[in-house]
Amino acid sequence: MLFITNRTPQESAESEQGRTISFDCNNTSVSQNIYFCERLGVHKYKEMMKDKFFKYLKELEDHTQLLLYIHGFNNNMEPDIFRNAAKLQDLLNQALQKSSKNEPASVLVVPVIWPCDDNPALALIDDYWDDQDAADCSGPGFARLLGKFDTWRKSPEQQEIPCFRRINILAHSMGNRVLKNALKFWADKYSSGQMPALFRNTFLVAADIPNEALEKGEDGRYIVDSSRNVVVYYANDDLAMPASKIANIKYMTLSRRMGMTGPETLNVLPEKVKEVDCDDFNNEFDMKGHSYFLDKDDGTPSPMIRHMADAIASGRVKPNKRSYRLRRT
Structure with a gap:
């Protein structure tokens, strides 16, 4: 599995093609x-x-299509991020095979890994604040990633045979903060702003x-500008969201979280922004109702998988509604 990271390697900071590289999760x-x-x-x-x-x-x-996966807080490379990325790829490809009929369709998931802790529950609040700092500091680094890609695709060599690979992105939990800051x-x-x-889809x-x-006027407006479709999946009973709101009191921030309410005022946003209510099923996939985009212990995929696969395959969010309640399959 390919991945991109701004974690600090245990070896030299200087890059070298083909070298073994390792990371200390602490x-x-x-x-x-x-x-x-x-x-x-x-x-x-x-x-x-x-x-x-x-x-x-480019040569896939x-x-x-590509799906960049930006993980949430309190996740580490092993076992969390790579396991979830592999599972996400398998589930989406199964759904794409069913929905694309006779036309081949697949997705390659590429984790974008930022440094965060995986401390025990008793240290969760301190862990949250540490991860917020890391998410903020990761913005400039991943902005450089976009710059490297933009420079590469505009180079004369690449312009001879341009890269038309479709790119999608999934940001989970605090990974949305990383995405917002990077863009x-x-x-x-x-x-120049x-x-x-x-x-294709965010x-x-x-x-x-x-x-x-x-x-x-808000920092996240570039998320909207950067994508053909922006789909916000939320759940009112996501138990991580009230905890996040409380944790943010430290920074004098009392705003409700998008993962709990969806966008504050949907009708002031462009038509390409959709909100999807996942209240019907989020707690069936995770005790906190927070990580509901994969599958249950018995392998039953989240209804989100089919919904995302349809958008990846067609470039359109179905049904064509600004606000939609996604139900159990």
Whole structure:
């Protein structure tokens, strides 16, 4: 599995093609560098460098789309992130095979990994604050990732045979904060406040950001600008969201979280922003009702899987409604 990270390696900070690279899960300092890597096995990784990484993705079969997966807080590479990414890829590909009829369709999930803790429950609040800091500090680094990709695809060599790979993105929980910060930093510093349409679909799942974040004048407005479709999945009984609101009192922030209410005022946002109410099933997939985008213990996929697969396959969110209640399958 390919992945991108700004975790600090245990080896030299200087990149080297093909070298073995490792990461200490207890070191949550944010690296100034971005590492393009391949996972060969549990705790076995090698560095690829950006040109080889991008070339590999460009040369995938035409029917394969990319899904960048930005994980939430209190997740670590092993076992959480890679396990969830592999499961997400399998579930989506199964759904795509069913929905695409006779046309081939597949997705490759690429985790985007930022440094966060996986402390025990008693340290969860401190862990949350630490992860917030890491999410904020990761914004500039992943903005550089966008810059590297933009420079690569605009190079004369790549323009001879342009890359038309469709890219989707799924941000879960505090991963939405990482996404918001990265796009804002890139637009402000590298693009004169403008944001090109980079993504086919952006899926904001249990988003731990203020519920007004996508509106004009807010930091998250670039999420809307960057994507053809923006789908906000939320659940009123997501138990992680009230805890997040309480934790944010430290920063004098009392705004309700998007992952609990959906966008604050949907009708002020562009038509391409949709909200999907997942109240009917979120607590069946996770005790906190927070990680409801994968499957149950018995392998039953979340209704979100089919919903996302349809959007990936067609480029359209179904049904064509601004606000929709997703029910058990």
